[in-house]
Amino acid sequence: MDEERSFPKSSFFLSNGAFSSNESGEMSLRSGSMRRREGYQLGGCGIAGCLSLDGEPISGEKIATMLTTMSERENGLGAGYACYGLFPERRDEFCLQFFFDDEDVKNSVEEFLKDHGNITKDEKVFTKKSTTLKPPFPLVWRFFFRPVERREWRGNQKLSEEDYVVRLVMHVNQHVDGAFCISSGKDMAVFKGNGYSFEISDFYDIQRYRGKMWISHSRFPTNSPGWWGGAHPISILDWAVCHNGEITSYGVNRKFVEMEGYSCTLLTDTEVVAYLWDILVRKHGLPINLAAFAMAPWYYHDIKHLDPQNQKLATLIRVTYKEAFLNGPFSILVGRREPEITMIALADRKKLRPLIVGQSSDEGMFFAASEECAIRAIEPNAETWTPNAGSPAIAQVRNGIIRDGLESPFWGEWNE
């Protein structure tokens, strides 16, 4: 990705984990970490997620097991976990989690938030002191926040509370040096950082948390830097996205989300995917399968074979949302809380990245991962299947598997 910033906005930006060449010219990743392997490994990001179909909370230990099983897929330059259904007692408040360089930045962001709403509670996010990660670490802080209702939410601007929070987050990410908002949804939080999946789960002590859904990611950065803010899940409001692959249409997609008032500050292509979901589904009200179709559409010569009504719908989506089309190879896991905790697993239209989903034998849990071994690691007897290219598998807490990813995009029958 091309960098717009000529100097790091944050002091821990690229301060650890970025590739650096040592004298002998070979890549060294990080010193001082307990690396299992030396040197450059051929990899590819790992994604894993699990969702409780019956509403029983899932311990963070489960998702960490899933993710660390695919250790071949990561190289220690980022990992993260997003947990949903985490704060049921504060379910109507936005949970804003930040990376801060230091206390001073925290205080200034706190003042900023107080000017724009009420902080009902704030606390340091638990992180372990002793870790194999290379310092410096950001200060990870959590604010429970209620924006004060404002005139611009109504009237001709058609803004909502969510739009307002997006603006606050964008402001901090763009203009406050040494601060990044890493998650801003209700009843959910993101725990991520620059390290191996086992290091990050240990750093945040992931097993202390229980939630109804987890999605996670272990990173193998290709053309964007590995740093704390660039680790996945990338999150805005209640959306979180874990992504394996590349968005080659990043430039076009970025223009599109910027027109809608989002700013890309995390130096990674996945960021646009999170904002696109927010725009297409929350702001424009598209059903999830249509939003997925906009991002991973059929070819026109395939659309021709749909029945006339679906042909028209497919064409309209392709034309209307041509800037939302994600080109390039990807498989993504998307988490969402509204109106119910939902997991979406979607691969690009040519299936150029691995994705497999499954269901536990007692039908209480839904899984999605890059590799089957991640699912087998916690559920040896799961039933697994592969969603079709460009066809989202969708599961929802208490509502079961809404789409198994094998259907036609519009539920229509294949017409001869």
Place this chain on the structure above:
Amino acid sequence: MNSDGKFSINGFIDHHIEFSFEASGVVKTATIRADKRDHLGHPLDYKILNLAIKKCINAGYKHIVIEGALGQRYIGAALSDPDVKIEVHGTPGNNLGAFLNGATIEVFGNAQDLTGNTMNSGKIIVHGNAGDVTGLAARSGIILIKGNSGYRTGIHMKEFAGLKPAIVVGGGVKDYLGEYMAGGTVLVLGIGMDERVVSGANIGAGMHGGTIFIRGRLNPNQLGSGAVIKEKTENDLVQLEALIREYEAAFGVEVPRDWEDYTKVVPHTHRPFHGHYDPTLI
């Protein structure tokens, strides 16, 4: 390797591997337990597992059982002794049997992606499903999948001087079956499936050799660029019969011989790019 089933790699004793040996029969069997995790939660490292397999083969064990495989890659890669058989329980990782050169690998579970990558000869039997790009660039040997296979099954297969690879899939496959195929045979049986979803789109896209057989209904718009449907010949039926027998022997099931349901897909031309190359453009 010492008697209590531990062995040393460069002076490093690995405690994950447990061996048990059985030499009572004609074939010496070694069992490797691969399901223990280290203190960081990682499964057994694939390098150590594959080294253990090699050590067992060097020690004269022809039948090697792996218990509790969990995503370890390259299992059985490049093994060339035709008498060696690797039995995998659990879920092997990507590139199972890559560059396989004569041995037999049997998986009692599902395989992941890239099964039999560039295999040279030998046999891979999977009693469950296989993932994407199964049999990528295979040069010879046979891959038998009882269930389904994913996208790009048989991509880039080739044949040369009497060496012909074959892939038989009992269930269905997804898009791009036999993409860029240059030789060999892929047979998709569609057993127990809705005939409309036995195969996906773009069948044989860019193929210029080899043959694809699909049992089930084929819509002509599923064919990729350069692939055409052709009538079967007597010779094709002989070949089909041989492949079906291999499949039946491996899985103990019976496959219907309703030959009219088998569709044959071949390349339109063996030189799809003929005339596309203009030396004056350089």
